[in-house]
Amino acid sequence: ARVVVLVSGSGTNLQALLDACDDPAYGARVVAVGADRGGIEGLARADRAGVPTFVKKVKDFTTREHWDRAMADTVANFEPDLVVLAGFMKLVGQEFHDRFGGRVVNTHPALSPSFPGMHGPAEALAYGVKVTGCTLFVVDDGIDTGPIVAQRAVEVADDDTVESLHERIKTEERAMLVDAVGRMAREGFAVDGRTVRFGPVR
Numbered sequence: 001a002r003v004v005v006l007v008s009g010s011g012t013n014l015q016a017l018l019d020a021c022d023d024p025a026y027g028a029r030v031v032a033v034g035a036d037r038g039g040i041e042g043l044a045r046a047d048r049a050g051v052p053t054f055v056k057k058v059k060d061f062t063t064r065e066h067w068d069r070a071m072a073d074t075v076a077n078f079e080p081d082l083v084v085l086a087g088f089m090k091l092v093g094q095e096f097h098d099r100f101g102g103r104v105v106n107t108h109p110a111l112s113p114s115f116p117g118m119h120g121p122a123e124a125l126a127y128g129v130k131v132t133g134c135t136l137f138v139v140d141d142g143i144d145t146g147p148i149v150a151q152r153a154v155e156v157a158d159d160d161t162v163e164s165l166h167e168r169i170k171t172e173e174r175a176m177l178v179d180a181v182g183r184m185a186r187e188g189f190a191v192d193g194r195t196v197r198f199g200p201v202r
């Protein structure tokens with residue numbers, strides 16, 4: 001399966017996918033990496049892996065819709081079977097949903113439906129949950145609200161900081177992402193309402 005990954009930062013989730021794709025039995029290949037900003041480690045990781053990259057900055061476009069269309073057009077050029085948002089800090093818009101609906105997954109460092117948005121680990125810590133985790137979901141037009149593909153639980157330690165907690169979540173998150181993307185690539189998947197099933201699309 002052809003996978004395009006969108007990143008905005010360090011790209012450790014991307015790196016986990018790149019490493020997994022080295023195994024021909026994994027069933028997926030990262031064919032491009034896109035970002036909403038330049039100069040990030042995620043793009044350097046793609047370069048080191050010899051994977052084509054592209055950057056589309058919102059500020060370079062007259063409207064958000066134009067940015068969204070440019071992003072969608074560029075992603076479409078790589079003919080992805082699956083688009084993975086891994087630490088991508090922009091909300092994709094209607095054009096993206098129309099073009100790739102149902103084939104875009106996003107990883108979130110909290111147990112949905114808890115703590116959607118940009119500060120999952122911080123909100124989990126502030127709330128005082130004893131268990132948090134990460135979620136992989138199929139992107140819909142909400143914010144971190146789509147049908148869930150996979151989740152992993154992570155215990156919160158009494159002395160956790162946001163950073164220590166997020167790092168521990170990311171360890172589980174990378175394993176969750178590699179496992180789920182590999183299954184989606186090898187087995188296929190279908191979304192039926194709020195249920196995501198692996199296996200050939202019936």
Ligand code: GRF
Nearest residue numbers: 009010011012013087107109
């Ligand atoms: C991940 O935890 C992702 O869920 C969150 O930001 C982090 C990105 O990490 N949105 P990386 O860029 O993959 O290292």
